[in-house]
Amino acid sequence: MIPISLMVRGFGSVSFRIKGKEKSKFSSRERPVIAWNITGMCNVRCKHCYISAPMNKELDKETALRLIEEMGEIRIPLVILTGGEPFLRKDLLEIVEKLREKDVKVAISTNGTLINEEIAGKLANKVEYVGVSLDSSNEDWHDEFRGVKGAFREALKGIRNLISAGIPTGLRMTLTRLNVDSVPSYIDLALSLGVSRVVFYHLSATGRAKELADWYMTKDQYFRFMDYIIEIAKTVDMEIETTMAPFDGIYVAYKIAKDKQEFRKLLNFVRSDGIVSIYPDGEVHPNQFMDFISLGNVRKEKLSEILGRGFHVELNGPKCSKCPFKSWCNGGDRARAFYFSGIDGDDPQCFLDVETIGNLLYDRGEE
Structure with missing residues (x-):
């Protein structure tokens, strides 16, 4: 996650609730x-x-339940329950309760369509945050993208039920070349709903997204989007973040830093906390989108053993390998790189002029 609002003016809502305001590391490879x-x-x-x-x-x-016990032993700081659609799992609320008993913080990622008043009430004071996927302020566009007529209206009902129950709630929008130019109206919708946070997901390339090769933002769209959210983050009391594109943070630092010292300080926001993903079949992946790398399976091994293996890619793409920021960015989204040019290749969605921006480092090429 790149905390745009935090970088631009030190504002945080959900992130402060979950991680606190201290600068100590929230997660790590051993306890992601x-x-x-x-x-x-x-x-x-x-x-x-x-x-x-x-x-x-x-x-x-x-x-x-055995996995939850292990999470408690490892002192996992946060579990994001997702799917599929997590509210289709019958024992979801029991899983939430068991995680809380182990002092593990819980967030939920959902399409929002199944959250009625009763469910929202049962979640109150039990989860730190619920993120609801909403991919446009346009009802027809969202429903087409999500594949179900009426999904937009049901998601709005779910959002309102969550907010009424006092649960910190945010929106999650996947950016494509077909909806990115509607981000201003999307921000207006988010503000009207009263959500705490908006997270913009850069389209990855895993699963069905492999069929969307012509849906990626253009260079011009990318910079318009970034310049807009930097400016809007200065004025709205709503947390704005991006994900699946750590180079966003490099661009934000470049745009707002007053000098080299501030630029380097802001780069600290680019380095991500540790995160792994556990798929429905028990496979553990380096993140939600790297389905082509398995670290192990929790059905067969202890979670602690799996996490101890770690994962690293040596960047060999013509741009990423020479980038002065590769130790901060780690090459962007490795899933996009994998499906377009190979696991060690370049992320095709990075449009930054890293040579020019690199002049703000004290030593060119420093890592």
């Missing part, structure tokens, strides 16, 4: 944030679904 896809079942059919849901797989209850 975990995105746990607790089910492969889903009630929508998104064009870009990274696990190609529905997939008829999920950990049985006994294995899930």
Whole structure:
């Protein structure tokens, strides 16, 4: 995550609630944030679904409870329950309760369509945050992208139910060349709903998204988007973040830093906390989108053993390998690189002039 609002003016809402305001590291390779896809079942059919849901797989209850015990022992700081659609798992609320008993913070990532007043009430004071996927301020566009008519209206109902229950709630928008220019109206919708946060996901290339090769933002669209959210983050009391594009943080630092010292300080926001993903079948991946790399399977091994292996890619692409910021950015989204040029290649969505921006480092090429 690149915390645009935090970088621009030190503003945080959800991030402060989850991580606190201290600068100590929230997570690490040994105790990462975990995105746990607790089910492969889903009630929508998104064009870009990274696990190609529905997939008829999920950990049985006994294995899930054992995994939660292990998470508590490792002192995992945060688990993001996702899917598929997590609210289709019948024991979701029990999983939330068991995680809380182990002092693990819980967030939920959902399409929002199944959250009625009763469910929202049961979640109150039990989760740190719920992120709801909404990919446009235009109802028809969202429904087409999500593959189900009426998904937009049901998601809005879910959002309002969550906010009424006092649960910190945010929106998650996947950016494509077909919807990125509507971001200003999307921000207006977010403000009217009263959400705490908006996270913009750069389109990755895993699952069904492999079929969307011509949906990526153009260079001009990218810079218009970035310049807009930098400016809007200066004025709105709503947290704005981006993800799946750590180079966004380099650009933000370049645009707002007053001098080299401030620029280097802002680069600290680019380095990400540790995160791994557990898929419905128990496979552990370096993140939600790197389905082509398995670190192990929680059905067969202890989570602590799997996390101890770690993961690293040596960047060999013509741009990433020579980039002065590669130790901060780590080459952007390795899933996009993998499907377009190879695991060690360049991320095709990085449009930065790193040679020019690199002049703000004290020593050119410093890592």
